[in-house]
Amino acid sequence: MNPDFFMKEALLEAKKAFDKGEVPVGAVIVKDGNIIGRGHNLTETKKDPTAHAEILAIKQAAESVGGWRLLDCDLYVTVEPCAMCAGAIVLARINRIYIGAMDPKAGACGSLMNIPQDERLNHYVKIHTGILENDCQQIIREFFQALRHKKKNIRQSNQEEN
Amino acid sequence: MNPDFFMKEALLEAKKAFDKGEVPVGAVIVKDGNIIGRGHNLTETKKDPTAHAEILAIKQAAESVGGWRLLDCDLYVTVEPCAMCAGAIVLARINRIYIGAMDPKAGACGSLMNIPQDERLNHYVKIHTGILENDCQQIIREFFQALRHKKKNIRQSNQEEN
Numbered sequence: 001m002n003p004d005f006f007m008k009e010a011l012l013e014a015k016k017a018f019d020k021g022e023v024p025v026g027a028v029i030v031k032d033g034n035i036i037g038r039g040h041n042l043t044e045t046k047k048d049p050t051a052h053a054e055i056l057a058i059k060q061a062a063e064s065v066g067g068w069r070l071l072d073c074d075l076y077v078t079v080e081p082c083a084m085c086a087g088a089i090v091l092a093r094i095n096r097i098y099i100g101a102m103d104p105k106a107g108a109c110g111s112l113m114n115i116p117q118d119e120r121l122n123h124y125v126k127i128h129t130g131i132l133e134n135d136c137q138q139i140i141r142e143f144f145q146a147l148r149h150k151k152k153n154i155r156q157s158n159q160e161e162n
Numbered sequence: 163m164n165p166d167f168f169m170k171e172a173l174l175e176a177k178k179a180f181d182k183g184e185v186p187v188g189a190v191i192v193k194d195g196n197i198i199g200r201g202h203n204l205t206e207t208k209k210d211p212t213a214h215a216e217i218l219a220i221k222q223a224a225e226s227v228g229g230w231r232l233l234d235c236d237l238y239v240t241v242e243p244c245a246m247c248a249g250a251i252v253l254a255r256i257n258r259i260y261i262g263a264m265d266p267k268a269g270a271c272g273s274l275m276n277i278p279q280d281e282r283l284n285h286y287v288k289i290h291t292g293i294l295e296n297d298c299q300q301i302i303r304e305f306f307q308a309l310r311h312k313k314k315n316i317r318q319s320n321q322e323e324n
Binding site: 066082085 | 205206209210211212213217220221224225228229230231232244245246247248249250252253254255267268270274275277280282283284
């Protein structure tokens with residue numbers, strides 16, 4: 001199966017986050033060609049700092065396989081995982097990570113650090129980058145543009161009131 | 163309050179993990195002198211690779227404060243956090259980490275990496291180490307000794323059967 005196919009599914013998850021006012025990141029976990037875990041960022045909705053797309057997808061996949069080892073499973077995620085998620089990917093023994101857009105500010109799969117490929121850890125994860133990169137970047141860009149616009153409007157209306 | 167007081171509470175959590183056959187790590191989160199989150203390692207019981215003591219304590223504390231930012235909160239943990247947990251600690255904006263025993267194989271708060279003090283990230287966490295270090299090491303040592311003993315007995319009884 002072409003990686004684009006599953007990244008489109010991860011993008012559908014990112015869109016769900018966007019529609020809820022959450023930073024739009026989505027992830028799916030695939031085993032034997034089937035999606036066994038899905039997740040989108042829900043930190044604000046769940047009021048939970050750990051509710052990133054990848055963590056939620058990993059939890060769902062672990063439930064699906066009935067154990068914490070996600071052997072022979074691949075993770076598709078629209079934005080490069082942070083340190084927490086990269087650490088969780090190693091703990092879960094994920095086989096491959098497919099990444100859409102890189103995150104130069106907090107990415108831990110090649111940008112600031114490369115936790116899944118730290119050979120001192122007891123598991124090494126293959127990484128593929130640039131999968132539908134433009135689409136994955138575009139939804140993030142739209143989200144932050146809309147946020148800045150909203151904040152500007154609030155500031156202006158506060159100034160008018162004063 | 164003396165850090166030993168809260169590390170003893172984290173050790174009580176580690177003991178709960180031990181009694182369930184889980185790697186004995188425990189954590190508590192403290193705000194204004196009160197424990198607002200507790201957790202012990204439950205990866206096997208919950209069949210969830212993310213069910214580390216720190217993650218469970220952070221989730222409970224976030225529920226307690228009603229938001230994902232654990233400002234002015236301190237985390238006490240019997241063993242140095244791994245990359246996943248260190249990343250979660252930064253995301254949650256924890257103020258200080260108090261660590262019992264270091265983990266040279268997977269620790270991400272000074273051993274292999276130091277994620278909470280990576281100044282490229284948007285939050286910096288103060289770290290205090292060596293709190294009741296011997297007690298925190300001892301429970302881990304006992305757990306792995308018992309595990310090796312159990313495995314040896316299984317091997318011997320298998321050889322006797324053959």
